[in-house]
Amino acid sequence: MDAIIILSIILFWITFVIAIRHYSVYIKEKRMLLEHVSDVTDVNAFDKKVRKKNKTSLFEKLTKYADEFADLGQRINFFSENHDVKEWLEKSGNKYGLTVxxxxxxxxxxxxxGFIAGFLSFVIGLPFSQYAIIFNPIIGYFLPIILVRNQAKKRQEALRQDLPDFLDTISTSLQAGVSLDQALREVIRFFEGPLKEEFSRFNHEIDLGVQRETAYRNLLNRNDNPEFQSLIKSLLQGLKLGVPIATTFKVQAEDMRQFREEQVKELAAKASPKVTLVTTFVVAPVSILMIAGLMLLNLIYGENSIFKLLNL
Structure with missing residues (x-):
C-alpha cells in the first residue's frame, strides 16, 4: 500500500511538471503569435484601448473617493508635505492628472x-493576518508616495539618456539656418518620452504668448536633472548675452558625453573596492575554512592520523 502511495505521488509530480512545461510553451507561442499579428496588422490596438480604459475607470473611481478625503489627507501629511507633493507630480510628468x-x-x-483588507484577512484567519492589520494600512499610505517618487526618478533618467542625441540634431538643424522654434518642432517629432513632452509643452507655451525666459524657467522648475538644467541655464544665459544658440547646443552635447564617460569611469573605480571587500570577507574566509577542514579531516581519518600515532 505504501508503495502505491509513493508511486502515485511520483506520478503526480511528473505529470505536474510536464503540464507546467507545456503550459509555458503554449504561453510563449501565444505571445509570439500575438506579436506577429500586431506587427502585420493593428488588431490589438482596440484591446490596448480597452485595457487602458478599464485602468482609467478604476483609477477614476479611486480618485472620486480621494476628493472626499482631500482635507484629511492634507492634515495627515507625514513624509508628504504639499510643496513636496507638487514637486514630485511635476517631475514625474503627472500622467494621471493628479492635483496635490x-x-x-x-x-x-x-x-x-489596506486596513479593511487586513481586517478581513484576520477575520478569515489567513496566515500572518495579525501583521496585515498593521502593515497593510502603512503600505497603502506610502504606496502613492513611493510610486510617484520612483516615476519622477525614472522620468529624469530617461530625459538624461536622450539629451546628447537631441542636442546634436538640434545643433545640426540650427547650423543649417533653421530657427530654434522650427528646429524644436521638427526634431522633437522623432523622439519619445519625457523629452518630447517637455519641449512640446515649451512650444505650446511659446505659441500662447509666454515669454521665452519664463518658458525656460518653467522647464527648470519641472525637471531637476543636472544635465537638463545645465542646458536650460546655458540657453537662458545665451538669450541674455546673445551667444549663438547652435554653439550652445553643440558645446552642451560634447560636455554631456564627456560627463557620461567620467561617470562610467567613476562607477568602475567604485566597483574595485567592493570586489575587494567581497573577496576579503567572503571568498577568503570560506577558502581558509575549507583548507582547515580538509587538514582536520586528514588529521583524524588519514593514514597518519593522530589516533594511529597514539595507537588508539
Missing part, C-alpha cells in the same frame, strides 16, 4: 483599503 489635494486624499483611501 487629490494625491493627499488618495493616500487616505488606500490606507483605509
Amino acid at each position: 489635494e487629490r494625491f493627499q486624499g488618495l493616500k487616505i483611501v488606500l490606507l483605509l483599503i
Whole structure:
C-alpha cells in the first residue's frame, strides 16, 4: 500500500511538471503569435484601448473617493508635505492628472483599503493576518508616495539618456539656418518620452504668448536633472548675452558625453573596492575554512592520523 502511495505521488509530480512545461510553451507561442499579428496588422490596438480604459475607470473611481478625503489627507501629511507633493507630480510628468489635494486624499483611501483588507484577512484567519492589520494600512499610505517618487526618478533618467542625441540634431538643424522654434518642432517629432513632452509643452507655451525666459524657467522648475538644467541655464544665459544658440547646443552635447564617460569611469573605480571587500570577507574566509577542514579531516581519518600515532 505504501508503495502505491509513493508511486502515485511520483506520478503526480511528473505529470505536474510536464503540464507546467507545456503550459509555458503554449504561453510563449501565444505571445509570439500575438506579436506577429500586431506587427502585420493593428488588431490589438482596440484591446490596448480597452485595457487602458478599464485602468482609467478604476483609477477614476479611486480618485472620486480621494476628493472626499482631500482635507484629511492634507492634515495627515507625514513624509508628504504639499510643496513636496507638487514637486514630485511635476517631475514625474503627472500622467494621471493628479492635483496635490487629490494625491493627499488618495493616500487616505488606500490606507483605509489596506486596513479593511487586513481586517478581513484576520477575520478569515489567513496566515500572518495579525501583521496585515498593521502593515497593510502603512503600505497603502506610502504606496502613492513611493510610486510617484520612483516615476519622477525614472522620468529624469530617461530625459538624461536622450539629451546628447537631441542636442546634436538640434545643433545640426540650427547650423543649417533653421530657427530654434522650427528646429524644436521638427526634431522633437522623432523622439519619445519625457523629452518630447517637455519641449512640446515649451512650444505650446511659446505659441500662447509666454515669454521665452519664463518658458525656460518653467522647464527648470519641472525637471531637476543636472544635465537638463545645465542646458536650460546655458540657453537662458545665451538669450541674455546673445551667444549663438547652435554653439550652445553643440558645446552642451560634447560636455554631456564627456560627463557620461567620467561617470562610467567613476562607477568602475567604485566597483574595485567592493570586489575587494567581497573577496576579503567572503571568498577568503570560506577558502581558509575549507583548507582547515580538509587538514582536520586528514588529521583524524588519514593514514597518519593522530589516533594511529597514539595507537588508539
